[in-house]
Amino acid sequence: MFNVRNALLAGTIALGAMLSACGSSGGDSSSGGKEVKISFLHWRGEDVEALNKIIEKFQQQNPGIKVDMQTLPSDQYQTAAAAKLTDGSAGDVFASFPGAQFEALSKAGQFADLTGADFLGRFNADLIQPGVKDGKQLAVPYQLVYNDPIYNVKLFDKYGLTPPKDWEGFLALCETLKQNGVIPIAFAGADIGPGQFMNTMVMNNEPSEDIFEKVEAGEAKLTDEWWVKTLSQIKELNDKGYFQPDALGTKDAAAGALFIQEKAAMLASGSYQLAQNAKQNPGLEQKLLAPITVAAGEAKYEGVHTSTFLLGVNSRSKHPDEARKFLDFLSGKEIASEYANATGQNVTVKDVEYSTPELKVATEWSTRKTLFQPRFTIKNADNQKAVTGSIQAVLGGSSPEEAASEAQAAVDQNLVK
Template sequence: MKSFKIKSILLAGVLTLTTVLSACGSSSSDGGSSSDGKVTLSFLHWRGEDVKALDTIIDKFEADNPNIKVEMQTMPSDQYQSTAQAKLSDGSVGDVFASFPGSQFEALNKAGQFADLTGSDFLNNYNSDLIKAGAKDGKQLAVPYQLVYNIPIYNVKMLEKYNIKAPTNWDDFLAMCQTLKDNGVTPIAFAGADIGPGQFMNTMVMNNEPSEDIFTKVEAGDAKLTDEWWVKTLSQIKELNDKGYFQANALGTKDAAAGALFIQEKAAILASGSYQLAQNKAANPDLEQGLLAPITVGADQAKYEGVHTTTFMLAVNSKSKHQEEAKKFLAYLSQPDVATEYANATGQNVTVKDVSYSSDVMKVVESWTSKKTLFQPRFSIINADNQKAVTNSIQAVLGGSSPEDAAKEAQSIVDQNVSK
């Protein structure tokens, strides 16, 4: 689609009309404004699976706001983390955009990418405790929209078939995996090539770590990845792999392939999180799912039952030429009725108050709201290179490195960043 902008140029007393062709939308030279006064907002995020639901919501927003058009652009989450900042930098893309908590939020904040949302009326629609991840130095810079449980998904009927109860300690978790393997079922589908290490590490480390701020201490040089808690975590992940409890070539398996194993009921557990419940159910309507976190210690030593994250942090680009319109769109998404529509259409819990959950998928996670869960440990790692070093150490043990060597290599990268 193209839009045309007419410039009047007075030259040597002669009025000449020159037609200037410019790209439609937020990539236009005037930041998304057209000659008829309409504004086009660019909405940039990574949730491609939400596009259908968001298209419906955007249609209603545009009907209520006929002078504002919203164009969505999505990309895979791994690409989003590595390239979003560059795309957002000049304000031509992402008038409204999403951010991950942790290292991406910190990097975007340092770059001055967030418009200040402090004092906006729509913030009153949110559970104040659940949007703290989007606050910095007393300012609300982004609004976490989703409440996600980073807990492996399991096939309820399959565990019932083999009379397996949810394990409450490490020995029982291993026994469960062995029973599944003995019956020809892959115990855990693990996407070792992309999202698996970053997701599975959270529940694996939650009860091993000596304190919930341990990664903050690591980045400050006050603790090390070579300490017992991380070496133990790597050892347990290696144990699962060495005993054949992951599928063959877990290190080379990407997210879609791991998900397919679970959807086709060839694997009993999918090492991801609640954000994949809806797409699993859509692909296999007969699939009955639950959430099951590995407990890596004795039952009496377990501090947490699972892990949660407030993510999909919606923000307004400080470089946008249309911040007021962008805030109007964000305010619309923050309305309880709109958030309810989004939640039930996508299968995602949200941080907005007074939302009514009706879908079967949402009922899977309903009980977890009252359980003892920890904010995702991976997102407490602020430096992106350090975060990558930690997840790389998991890939290293899957590739054959000893836990001690993998931890040492990761710590060497952290040491370089601590000394900077």
């Protein structure tokens, strides 16, 4: 009897040890203790090196979880990501743009609800609002971007220029640069330029922060004065030769090269580009400015900000617990600091310390009055395309009124739907 009891006790201990080993593997109950592989899908290929190091640390701390990272080009991500996410085989953790893409994916039920997660307390509550839908926190914006054009400080100093306070001053600055053989503004009209530059150009022209929401609701029109004026001013810059030749046919990389090579004094992009510029030209001294499209003293905003790179957990993920654990890890202050300083991207996590000159340039804007990016208040992707397309139309020779009318016709079609 004594021996039997000992044998049973030994068997119980051995079984407990086996269960404990399974529990410590990081796998879920369905994996049987095997290594769990989760997919991380996003568009920032330039961050892969930094993220690989962060993933390696995560895997060391969670030896039962393997993170497989996949990136898509940013200009393809809006359309290609949804197909990959649908069956849950990719993007256990995935990134989304705010605005139209977030809206579409949330309507499709693609996001798991993160409301109440402990790690949400590590973020600036105001900056993660673009990830809220119907009162639920569906995603957390990880990056804080200032969508203001970048300028070459040394070129400005050389010609005695400072960021102007009104539209006439901005035109005069551009003319001075042009007369001295410098391209005033490098503009990627073929891809990202219209979507980036429109934000600072419209911020002080629009009558209200929700004007694009009103347009989509049929309560305002793109043919109204505020958008026609914005198109007129963009056309004026192009007609006066303040963009490089063939701005409409210029892609992002080519426009960036003009700025990096110091052939252009400004680049119509945003703070997200500062680090890449510095990497390619370490002697480049950069700051941000926003064109003021109104008279001196009439500006409501100094610039534009976006909390973007919205990280969420796929509602169709087969490994939701492991996905949340990875998102929790990315939310830690030390890891967020490592990501920020390695990639040159400001983040929405609180109390992060920035060490690079480029991040400090962007941080200077944290105390200024900035508006959330107007383009991302457009919730319908077709409407967003119509708005940015009207900018391309005026670059191609259409009148502001014609371009606005065509864009409004596209919006009207979506209203009917």
